[in-house]
Amino acid sequence: MVPTSILKAITVFLSATAVTAQNAGSQQSETHPKMSWKRCTGTGGSSCSNVSGELVIDANWRWLHAKGGYTNCYDGNKWNETACATNAQCTSNCEIEGADYTKTYGITASSDALTLKFITKGEYATNIGSRVYLMKDSSNYEMFKLVGNEFTFDVDLSQLPCGLNGALYFVSMPQKGQGKAGAKYGTGYCDAQCARDLKYIDGEANAEGWEASSNDPNAGVGKKGACCAEMDVWEANSISTALTPHSCQPEGYSVCEGTGCGGTYSGDRYAGTCDANGCDFNPYRVGVKDFYGKGMTVDTSKTMTVVTQFIGSGTGLTELKRFYVQGGKVISNPEPTVEGMTGNSITQQWCDTQQKVFQEEVYPFNEHGGMASMGKGMDLGMVLVMSLWDDHYANMLWLDSIYPTDSDPDKPGAARGSCDITSGVPADVESNSANAQVKFSNIKFGPIGSTFAAPS
Ligand SMILES: *[C@@H]1O[C@H](CO)[C@@H](O)[C@H](O)[C@H]1NC(C)=O
Ligand SMILES: *[C@@H]1O[C@H](CO)[C@@H](O)[C@H](O)[C@H]1NC(C)=O
Numbered sequence: 355m356v357p358t359s360i361l362k363a364i365t366v367f368l369s370a371t372a373v374t375a376q377n378a379g380s381q382q383s384e385t386h387p388k389m390s391w392k393r394c395t396g397t398g399g400s401s402c403s404n405v406s407g408e409l410v411i412d413a414n415w416r417w418l419h420a421k422g423g424y425t426n427c428y429d430g431n432k433w434n435e436t437a438c439a440t441n442a443q444c445t446s447n448c449e450i451e452g453a454d455y456t457k458t459y460g461i462t463a464s465s466d467a468l469t470l471k472f473i474t475k476g477e478y479a480t481n482i483g484s485r486v487y488l489m490k491d492s493s494n495y496e497m498f499k500l501v502g503n504e505f506t507f508d509v510d511l512s513q514l515p516c517g518l519n520g521a522l523y524f525v526s527m528p529q530k531g532q533g534k535a536g537a538k539y540g541t542g543y544c545d546a547q548c549a550r551d552l553k554y555i556d557g558e559a560n561a562e563g564w565e566a567s568s569n570d571p572n573a574g575v576g577k578k579g580a581c582c583a584e585m586d587v588w589e590a591n592s593i594s595t596a597l598t599p600h601s602c603q604p605e606g607y608s609v610c611e612g613t614g615c616g617g618t619y620s621g622d623r624y625a626g627t628c629d630a631n632g633c634d635f636n637p638y639r640v641g642v643k644d645f646y647g648k649g650m651t652v653d654t655s656k657t658m659t660v661v662t663q664f665i666g667s668g669t670g671l672t673e674l675k676r677f678y679v680q681g682g683k684v685i686s687n688p689e690p691t692v693e694g695m696t697g698n699s700i701t702q703q704w705c706d707t708q709q710k711v712f713q714e715e716v717y718p719f720n721e722h723g724g725m726a727s728m729g730k731g732m733d734l735g736m737v738l739v740m741s742l743w744d745d746h747y748a749n750m751l752w753l754d755s756i757y758p759t760d761s762d763p764d765k766p767g768a769a770r771g772s773c774d775i776t777s778g779v780p781a782d783v784e785s786n787s788a789n790a791q792v793k794f795s796n797i798k799f800g801p802i803g804s805t806f807a808a809p810s
Contacts, residue, residue, distance in 0.1 A: 376533020376541060376557045377421060379451035384538060386410050386492060387455050387463035394800030398807040399506075402798055407496060409455075409463055412485040412540040414553055417451040428553060431566035431574045444559035450535045459484050460791075467795035470742040472518065473788035482572065482784060485543075485741035487527075493538050495529050497735030498799065500664040501671050505587060506805040510657040510793040512648075514591035516771075517750045517778025519743050520792030522588040524736035526606050533557035544580035546600030546628040547617035548610045555580050556609050563612075569780070570746040579615035581608045581628045583731025587662050592654040594754040594771030595646050596639075597662065597676055597700065598632035601722040605731035618747050629718040633705035635676070636753070639770045640690035640708075647772070652678045652685055659796070661806050664732065671729030674700040677808070684809050692766050701725070712767030742792050749778030 378384070386408035394402040418427040420437055427437050427448035438444035455461040459481050460471030474481040490496040498505070511520045525545050531537030533554065541554060551573050553560055560576030567573045583605040586598040602608075608627065610616075616626025623630050637645040648655045659679035666672040676687040676699065687698040694711040697704050702725040709717045723730070744750065751757040754771030755778070761768035783790075798805035 376535045376554055377449035378535040378539055379449040382452035384452035389463040389468055390466045391797035394798050394804035397803045399805050408489045409486045410489055410540045411453050413450050418448050421449050430571055433561040433564055438561040441559045441562050444561045450539045469793045472790040483743045488738040495537050495737040497529050500732040501666045501729055504663045504802050504805050506661045506798040507794055508657055508659050508796040511592055512655045513790050515787050516754050516773035517783040518591050518790055519589050521741045523739050524585040526582040526731045526734045527737040528607055544582035544607050546584035546602055548579035548581035548615035548626045550575045550579035550619035575619045579610045581610055593773055596634045596636040598634040599728040600629045600632040601727040602628035603722045603727055606734050629722045631718050633719040635700050636770055637688050641692040642688040645688045663802050669729045669733040671725050740794050744780045744783050746780050
């Protein structure tokens with residue numbers, strides 16, 4: 355999971371003195387959109403009860419300004435070097451502002467559904483994509499323990515072309531977020547790329563050593579990064595989809611520095627404590643090219659139900675199983691057709707086989723503990739993330755095209771979807787697909803078999 359695009363705002367002026375950590379702003383009240391979901395017991399989705407939840411947008415998208423004033427602390431892809439000469443000064447001088455979810459960020463929630471719009475032209479700036487977390491109450495994230503359970507949701511991604519990713523995933527973030535702003539302002543993010551594009555890490559500004567992005571007017575890379583285990587339940591557009599565990603050791607929130615972070619944002623992708631690649635199940639990539647897409651077995655021109663089972667007990671995660679429900683039919687994940695691979699679910703052995711069949715030179719999933727450490731990460735409790743993003747590092751080609759782009763398309767594992775290798779350039783998708791959106795709804799969670807009528 356990768357970058358973030360941010361909002362810039364107005365400039366007036368500054369006042370700054372008091373010392374506090376990661377302050378919350380006071381210009382705009384923070385009112386979380388409400389979204390209900392269901393906790394299920396029993397079998398077949400018949401005994402589920404409503405849970406009232408709320409949603410919060412990640413701190414990175416928010417206006418950062420001088421404490422009690424209007425001067426930007428961060429504008430475009432740069433920090434104000436006066437207010438933010440050091441991380442400590444920056445942390446105490448600046449505050450993270452409340453959000454107008456619909457007008458500024460294109461986020462709307464109603465009843466049990468959430469819609470994320472790709473481009474939103476606001477009063478002060480144009481917002482690109484978003485990332486939101488499910489909360490239990492106004493200051494705590496909802497913590498999910500996935501092992502032994504099943505997570506089900508509906509998704510409409512008919513409006514997502516090549517290059518966009520409407521993602522639903524889990525990360526081992528701290529329940530209360532970080533700093534004074536806390537979870538209420540969407541702080542505390544971490545993932546298996548050891549995210550370095552975050553403006554705050556562990557409650558402190560990440561301003562020192564920040565390098566502005568060369569192709570993203572809203573983003574940059576800081577010296578520090580935040581790592582933690584990541585379970586990508588759903589990374590998808592209307593062309594391709596992937597289910598991908600990313601292991602980390604340690605599994606929980608940990609801070610990295612510079613190249614040692616590894617991942618997308620660092621020179622050496624494999625230098626860190628997390629598996630940046632993951633062990634993915636992408637039907638197209640394992641040879642089944644007519645399974646997922648518009649008009650296919652799972653028809654992405656219509657809403658579908660996505661079921662993911664986290665089979666195992668305690669911290670012992672043994673298998674990740676996927677079903678789809680569409681038009682009243684339950685559709686199992688397909689068997690791979692690539693020679694040498696069998697099994698329509700992710701197990702440790704499935705990952706081992708895929709690594710060999712695809713002749714991958716590296717196997718970071720295993721180096722960081724594989725399924726065993728993924729299970730431990732889940733046992734810490736994970737936060738549900740829903741996002742819509744475009745990819746300033748690899749144009750999303752790892753999901754929906756041939757990747758690496760110079761591979762022989764017939765080499766097992768090279769082809770991941772039918773998008774062209776020239777697709778997915780952020781500048782193109784941002785201008786050509788400004789109206790793209792993804793809708794997630796009808797979330798259900800409970801023991802295996804409790805959220806839907808499984809095939810017998
Ligand atoms: C940067 O912050 C200083 C105060 O620390 C303020 O005087 C100045 O106007 C800010 N610069 C910009 C470009 O916002
Ligand atoms: C549960 O939530 C849904 C969606 O918000 C709503 O339509 C339904 O009436 C709720 N049911 C109960 C029993 O509260």
